[in-house]
Amino acid sequence: MIDEVFRTLVEKTRGIEGAKVENHKFCVSVHFRNVDEKNWQPIAQSVQDILDKYPRLRRTHGRKVLEVRPMIDWNKGKAVEFLLESLGLSNRDDVLPIYIGDDLSDEDAFKVLREGNRGYGILVSSRPKETNAVYSLRDPNEVMKFLNSLVAWKKVEEGGCILNNRRTI
Structure with missing residues (x-):
């Protein structure tokens, strides 16, 4: 079903400059970050048409992205768990999970790591915002x-290094 949804959305958005459709195996993302604002409505309508045709699918929103996914209780936090x-x-106390994300859909993963004191979420954002992440970085660089x-x-930890003629770990 997801493959068919992917093909349909690729076809429906083919003529919209900047639209990008990605098949993530279990969901389909339709990015409109690089789309002229006047074309946002046709993209939203294409996604709605899919939802009308496949009632077992639902839409979620991210930052200038619409995702079409099965109606199951699943999110990035559950994926981390x-x-x-x-x-x-x-x-395990010898493993430190780190989750880096830049989208609203990453908040579930940040929350899972924070609430269980199981690791660290890092939000990538050029501006301050409310988040479940413990840390933030400004950009991909x-x-x-x-x-x-x-x-x-x-x-250095694995091989150690020599500093001032002393081996460090």
Whole structure:
């Protein structure tokens, strides 16, 4: 069903400059961030037409994105819980989950990590906003710097380094 929805939305939005449709296997995202505002309504109508045709699907909203997904109790927070449990990481003290996101739909994941003191959510936003994330970064460049710092720190931790003729861990 999701593949058919994806193909239909690609076809319906083909003539709308800037529209981008993504198939995420379990849901379809229709991005309109780069679409002229006068074309937002036709995109919304295309999504509504899908919902009318497939009553077992629902629409969720993000930042200039509409998602079409099954009507099941599932969100990114539940996905984080599922991954931690299925990978055997949910009750470990030697694992620190970090979730980085820039969309309203990421708030469920931030909340799961924060409420259970299970990890850290990091919101990517150029402006301050209410969030369940513990930390924030301003843009993708800051995300890259942060991730590079984590990698460098992990390499030092694993191999240690020599500072002032003393081995550190």
